[in-house]
Amino acid sequence: xxxxxxxxxxxxxxxxxxxxxxxxxxxxxxxxxxxxxxxxxxxxxxxxxxxxxxxxxxxxxxxxxxxxxxxxxxxxxxxxxxxxxxxxxxxxxxxxxxxxxxxxxxxxxxxxxxxxxxxxxxxxxxxxxxxxxxxxxxxxxxxxxxxxxxxxxxxxxxxxxxxxxxxxxxxxxxxxxxxxxxxxxxxxx
Numbered sequence: 001x002x003x004x005x006x007x008x009x010x011x012x013x014x015x016x017x018x019x020x021x022x023x024x025x026x027x028x029x030x031x032x033x034x035x036x037x038x039x040x041x042x043x044x045x046x047x048x049x050x051x052x053x054x055x056x057x058x059x060x061x062x063x064x065x066x067x068x069x070x071x072x073x074x075x076x077x078x079x080x081x082x083x084x085x086x087x088x089x090x091x092x093x094x095x096x097x098x099x100x101x102x103x104x105x106x107x108x109x110x111x112x113x114x115x116x117x118x119x120x121x122x123x124x125x126x127x128x129x130x131x132x133x134x135x136x137x138x139x140x141x142x143x144x145x146x147x148x149x150x151x152x153x154x155x156x157x158x159x160x161x162x163x164x165x166x167x168x169x170x171x172x173x174x175x176x177x178x179x180x181x182x183x184x185x186x187x188x189x
Contacts, residue, residue: 043123114147
């Protein structure tokens, strides 16, 4: 992948989520007591809000792959919006894999929410779904969305995860810059 901007729509995971792994159980397990919502690219906690049609040549025009692995990213904002048009609530995200130090210049409808570290051979977040890597970062290093707010800190954690955990495949991660749409898919107060 390059530093292109990709789009996705992921399920919301917060105190309103009704799931077998309740928000309360997740907060207790993760020790991330300061979270107000998890806005992660983790496929288990924030799954894709819609199902692409993998039998459709048309859908494959928009599905982003990485080293022959299917991702939850799409190269068209319009494609994602068409797929979620009947859904009420979700996180409509713009993401950049391995961004540089300057944040993307996205239209004013998106807000930067942070950086995530997702294992290179899967979709698990090293930040929020691995039980912690206390030798590399602590819960307080993550913002209210379970992400890292500062680019330099995110790059440092990305590098130190591999150094401190050379035999842990969850520690070999891509860095993602995440932006969330301010209104589309959002709950209003």
